[in-house]
Amino acid sequence: MHLTRFRVNSARPGARRLLTSHQCLHAAVMSSFPAALPSDKNAPRVLWRLDHHARAEVFLYVVSPTRPDMTHLVEQAGWPSAASNPETPGWQTRPYTPFLERLTEGSCWSFRLTANPIHHIRRKDGEGTKRTAHLTAHHQKQWLLDRQDKSGFRITQKPADQRLLPAGRTHQGHEDHGDRYELVVRDQRSLSFSKGSGGHRNAVRLVTVTFDGHLEVTDPEALRRTLTGGLGKAKAYGCGLMTLAPVR
Incomplete structure (x- = not known):
């Protein structure tokens, strides 16, 4: 299992569209997993949540069985220029299982x-x-x-x-x-x-x-x-x- 945090750039038009449509955001989250097919009803559960700390401080949390690739979310609702630096890819993913086992x-x-x-x-x-x-x-x-x-x-x-x-x-x-x-x-x-x-x-x-x-x-x-x-x-x-x- 993996736990991921993605900071949303709420100033971008793409971010505003995602934040006002949970249907679109669900599709965007599921698109972070290349092996997850929409037709697979037995696919492992992916959970997500939006945390609104302030108007310009919104975080997306995701718990998933595999590591996500959120490049498309960075392009739509993140900071693409900052993400070009390998040290700041635009999201952070950590193994979740060690924490769960403790x-x-x-x-x-x-x-x-x-x-x-x-x-x-x-x-x-x-x-x-x-x-x-x-x-x-x-x-x-x-x-x-x-x-x-x-x-x-x-x-x-x-x-x-x-x-x-x-x-x-x-x-x-x-x-x-x-x-x-x-x-x-x-x-x-x-x-x-x-x-x-x-x-x-x-x-x-x-x-x-x-x-x-x-x-x-x-x-x-x-x-x-x-x-x-x-x-x-x-x-x-x-x-x-x-x-x-x-x-x-």
């Missing part, structure tokens, strides 16, 4: 995850269920908390004397965690685009959010699967990639 039970990390928190509802009796996005921070947090054990981690809790908001019950009877967890939800985005071409276009609508927080590893093997296979839906459109960093 994960141990009980170790603590900061994490970031962009995801598509959804649930299924039935509007009336006899009707099939419909996939619907969670729109409030409370329900989005609960979506992640419901998946933590199976995914190999546990989101850490703040000491009681550091919590500013009390826990309780919402008007719907669900638990309100207050600020019990080391978890923040930010950068909610509503995406809408067409998938397909010609007369076979389908409208795709997604709500994505970014989670930042701290976690403790409970099952290293399960967490490795989460980090390389993704978490949740809409992985082709920049969701599901969780990355770890040392706790500051």
Whole structure:
């Protein structure tokens, strides 16, 4: 496995086109792998995520089973002149497997995850269920908390004397965690685009959010699967990639 970081030159027209179309960006990411054929439904999963640190500081992260060639992305959305220097090719790729193998039970990390928190509802009796996005921070947090054990981690809790908001019950009877967890939800985005071409276009609508927080590893093997296979839906459109960093 490999982890790649690509800095996007947001001043370029090609970059603006990619940043406003997750469908185009997905195609550009997949074009970084010459051996990956669009018709191969059994190809290994490639995960990607955009991190918007500031208007002019946008990074693309990719986790992939093979090393990518992002020359075309540098030409469209990078700094081609700087990339002509072999020491600054325009992206950085590092082997990911050694890091994954060092994960141990009980170790603590900061994490970031962009995801598509959804649930299924039935509007009336006899009707099939419909996939619907969670729109409030409370329900989005609960979506992640419901998946933590199976995914190999546990989101850490703040000491009681550091919590500013009390826990309780919402008007719907669900638990309100207050600020019990080391978890923040930010950068909610509503995406809408067409998938397909010609007369076979389908409208795709997604709500994505970014989670930042701290976690403790409970099952290293399960967490490795989460980090390389993704978490949740809409992985082709920049969701599901969780990355770890040392706790500051």
